[in-house]
Amino acid sequence: MSDRRPFIAGNWKMNLVREEGERLVRDLIHSVGEVKETDIAVCPPFPYLSDLHDVLVGSNVALGAQNMSFEAKGAFTGEVSSSMLLDVGCKYVILGHSERRELYGEDDEAVNRKVKAAVDAGLKPIVCVGERLEQHEAGQSRDVCSTQLRGAFVGIPPEQFRQVTIAYEPVWAIGTGRVATPEHAEEIHGHIRERLTDAFGADLALQTRILYGGSVKPSNAEGLLSQPNVDGALVGGASLKADDFAGIIHAAEKVAMS
Numbered sequence: 001m002s003d004r005r006p007f008i009a010g011n012w013k014m015n016l017v018r019e020e021g022e023r024l025v026r027d028l029i030h031s032v033g034e035v036k037e038t039d040i041a042v043c044p045p046f047p048y049l050s051d052l053h054d055v056l057v058g059s060n061v062a063l064g065a066q067n068m069s070f071e072a073k074g075a076f077t078g079e080v081s082s083s084m085l086l087d088v089g090c091k092y093v094i095l096g097h098s099e100r101r102e103l104y105g106e107d108d109e110a111v112n113r114k115v116k117a118a119v120d121a122g123l124k125p126i127v128c129v130g131e132r133l134e135q136h137e138a139g140q141s142r143d144v145c146s147t148q149l150r151g152a153f154v155g156i157p158p159e160q161f162r163q164v165t166i167a168y169e170p171v172w173a174i175g176t177g178r179v180a181t182p183e184h185a186e187e188i189h190g191h192i193r194e195r196l197t198d199a200f201g202a203d204l205a206l207q208t209r210i211l212y213g214g215s216v217k218p219s220n221a222e223g224l225l226s227q228p229n230v231d232g233a234l235v236g237g238a239s240l241k242a243d244d245f246a247g248i249i250h251a252a253e254k255v256a257m258s
């Protein structure tokens with residue numbers, strides 16, 4: 001996994017109401033208190049960010065959001081700005097998740113505007129890329145990721161790109177139980193790092209963390225995280241159970257210490 005610190009982030013999506021989320025976070029803090037070599041974050045729904053921040057204070061678990069507006073403020077009903085996320089204690093924000101792209105029509109330009117707004121504000125975006133099933137079957141995984149990467153980082157200077165984490169999330173592996181093989185993940189992560197090298201230079205590309213997302217579970221985490229270019233995981237379903245999420249974090253810690 002190189003000298004990049006592993007990073008395990010939980011994307012709760014639209015799951016867990018207040019009491020469930022607070023219980024999960026308390027259990028999680030208890031289970032991962034000894035974890036030293038792995039960065040950890042949970043990304044709950046907007047309404048619970050502030051309260052959960054209070055629960056997380058002083059722990060080794062950071063807070064992230066799942067989306068944000070590219071606008072700074074104003075008449076944008078239903079939107080949430082970067083400064084609001086910072087205000088409630090967020091460090092990270094997931095941007096360009098395939099569910100945002102596919103269900104809410106977010107295109108590369110919108111993702112790019114959000115990345116700019118996030119890094120300008122000092123938030124750390126986790127920028128998702130990944131191909132759909134038919135693109136995967138047509139052998140287009142690399143090309144799709146290249147295009148999404150190029151689109152997401154137009155006009156982002158290297159000093160701001162430092163704040164970015166990439167997540168490779170093949171759409172066919174999300175919520176399907178059909179995890180990418182470690183070999184496929186490694187191939188695409190290596191490709192992503194090459195594209196980052198072209199765009200930002202080798203030093204920065206080597207420092208950038210590239211997470212894998214899509215049906216990560218405690219049972220498959222170690223195989224994925226042992227790949228040299230897989231620097232962590234963005235976890236959906238398995239982040240909704242403290243034991244499963246902690247199991248993935250412990251797998252990352254084990255790989256980091258080995």
Ligand SMILES: O=C(CO)COP(=O)(O)O
Nearest residue numbers: 011174175214215236237
């Ligand atoms: O979309 C994901 C994380 O952002 C992955 O979801 P699952 O882990 O449920 O497949």
